[in-house]
Amino acid sequence: MSTHKKQIACVTIIAILLCVGIYFYLQHVKTAQGAAQVVKYEDTTDQNKIKKDLAxxxxxxxxxxxxxxxxxxxxxxxxxxxxxxxxTVEKAAEQTADAINKNDISLPAAATEKTDRTVVTANTDQQKVDVYKINLRNNHKIKAGVLYADDNAYAGVGYQAGRVEAMVYMRADGKKAGAVNYTVKEW
Known part of the structure; x- marks a missing residue:
């Protein structure tokens, strides 16, 4: 019995360390995503340039x-x-991005607001700097639902990450069911 306790304790410690590691990794990714980045104004409508510039x-x-x-x-x-x-307008764009990344209190609150992406561009045609605060759709969702099949009702709970969704259903008498879905097209 003591061998099982040691194994359970080791697995529990490893699981806790793994969860803590994942948490800090996700916080690091979230911080990197929210940082303001300077992009050329003409590149803001080119999907390939945005993909490359913002990684x-x-x-x-x-x-x-x-x-x-x-x-x-x-x-x-x-x-x-x-x-x-x-x-220059380009220098103003760089200064603005640096001020946003440093949470400069002299900036308006809307400029330092946390969003998924912050893009700063130098619009030389109009001699101004544009700051785009973009919130993308959230990729992680916890779902709950009910499935009714063959005159039986199942209560379900699930998780969605991006286009993949997994659901687990259970009935009061203990019978279980599951489903995994993939979103083929979004609009």
Whole structure:
């Protein structure tokens, strides 16, 4: 019995350390995603350039370009406007990105707000710096539901990460069922 206790204790300690490691890794990734990055204004509508410059996958790059296009079209208006003095628009963009990354209190609150992506561009045509605060869809979801099959009701709980969803269903009498789904197309 003492051998089993030692094994259980080791597995528990390893599981706790693994969970702590995953937590800190996810916090690091989240911090890196939220950092402001300077991108050329003309590249903000090019999905391949956004993918390369921001180091994101093709789907995320498409979402970012779509959100920026809404702003360019005037569908979404700026939350705040402020002015800085700088020798060039490009230098102003770099200064703005640095100030956002340092949470400079002199910036408007909307500029330092935490979002999935922050893109700073130097718009030389209009002599201004654009700051795009983009919130992408959340990729992790916990789900609950009910399945009714063959005159039996099952209560279910599940988890979705990106396009993959897994559900586990249980009935009051202990019978279990499960399902795994993959989203083929999103819009």
């Amino acid at each position: 994101v996958d093709r789907t995320t790059a498409g979402q970012i370009v779509k959100e920026i296009q809404y702003i360019h079209d005037g569908t979404t208006t700026p939350t705040v406007t402020y002015y800085v003095q700088s020798p």
